[in-house]
Amino acid sequence: MDLSKRINTDLSEDELIVQLKKGNVDSFEFIVREYGGYLLIIAKRYLTSEADAQDAVQDTYLHVFSAIVTFEGRSSLKSWLHRIVINISLMKIRSNKRRLVELIDDNASFFDANGKRIETETEITLSLEKLMADDSQREYIKTQITQLPQMAKNLLLLKDIEGYSTKEIAELLDISLPSVKTGLHRARLLLKKKIEHQLR
Amino acid sequence: MNIEDKSSYPSQEHSISCESFDTFIVDYIDDNLQDNQKRIFIHHLNECPACRVYLKNYEYRIQLSKSIFANDTDKADIPNQLVDAILAAKKQTD
Numbered sequence: 001m002d003l004s005k006r007i008n009t010d011l012s013e014d015e016l017i018v019q020l021k022k023g024n025v026d027s028f029e030f031i032v033r034e035y036g037g038y039l040l041i042i043a044k045r046y047l048t049s050e051a052d053a054q055d056a057v058q059d060t061y062l063h064v065f066s067a068i069v070t071f072e073g074r075s076s077l078k079s080w081l082h083r084i085v086i087n088i089s090l091m092k093i094r095s096n097k098r099r100l101v102e103l104i105d106d107n108a109s110f111f112d113a114n115g116k117r118i119e120t121e122t123e124i125t126l127s128l129e130k131l132m133a134d135d136s137q138r139e140y141i142k143t144q145i146t147q148l149p150q151m152a153k154n155l156l157l158l159k160d161i162e163g164y165s166t167k168e169i170a171e172l173l174d175i176s177l178p179s180v181k182t183g184l185h186r187a188r189l190l191l192k193k194k195i196e197h198q199l200r
Numbered sequence: 201m202n203i204e205d206k207s208s209y210p211s212q213e214h215s216i217s218c219e220s221f222d223t224f225i226v227d228y229i230d231d232n233l234q235d236n237q238k239r240i241f242i243h244h245l246n247e248c249p250a251c252r253v254y255l256k257n258y259e260y261r262i263q264l265s266k267s268i269f270a271n272d273t274d275k276a277d278i279p280n281q282l283v284d285a286i287l288a289a290k291k292q293t294d
Contacts, residue, residue: 028287029283029287033278036283038273040278040282041272041273041276057286061286061289061290062290062293066293111217114217116217117254121250121253123256123257124256124260128263132267142268142269160265161265166226166230185222185226199260199261
């Protein structure tokens with residue numbers, strides 16, 4: 001049995017971290033094989049190109065190799081890696097930051113001169129369970145999310161999928177808190193426009 | 201606050217438009233509204249059937265987004281060439 005497999009069966013996470021801090025090569029290889037695929041999927045949510053996503057995973061591990069000595073174990077190793085790969089993915093796309101106002105048509109189009117809602121929606125009656133059981137529906141909606149404009153996608157992923165607070169998102173994206181809230185609302189409305197016909 | 205509880209409603213002068221209601225939604229869902237803002241928000245919610253449905257559908261889509269990505273990391277494989285590239289890059293930094 002090779003050493004990375006033995007680490008998997010023999011070591012607890014605490015022991016694995018001790019080995020990583022000691023610079024044990026096999027334990028590094030183990031965390032690459034154990035969590036690399038997971039991190040690649042997370043990176044691909046943010047980065048459209050496979051090559052960029054792979055670069056983000058590689059950069060994540062290079063950061064981890066140098067920063068492991070500072071890891072205090074306040075979260076699991078996997079959660080720590082998860083946060084790092086998101087940070088690195090966001091850094092890679094920061095240069096493409098889109099203006100938030102471009103996310104959706106002016107809000108005014110939804111309301112009359114008195115601020116009253118113009119369109120009355122009908123309640124979505126399709127159950128989430130039924131929708132999630134339909135592979136093609138699920139895939140369609142996932143594609144609509146991943147194809148949102150970059151800033152809208154980042155906001156939606158960070159808030160509604162990853163569960164970061166609006167304050168944390170403001171720090172991660174280096175934008176103001178009001179911009180996060182406005183942008184998030186607009187991103188959700190943009191997604192609504194793209195998928196509402198599927199939910200009837 | 202229970203939205204059916206009408207005892208703590210603000211007076212009519214504190215009512216808001218659907219457009220203003222919209223600006224409170226993100227904070228309402230995060231439970232970040234101050235008490236007075238929450239009262240005004242819920243007052244509008246009780247008075248406006250269009251915003252009630254709008255909010256219900258809005259929350260449905262948030263839950264949907266969460267569910268769509270809930271299990272997408274289950275089949276997580278890393279290409280061997282990426283493993284090799286990471287380990288080679290590490291060696292260079294040692």
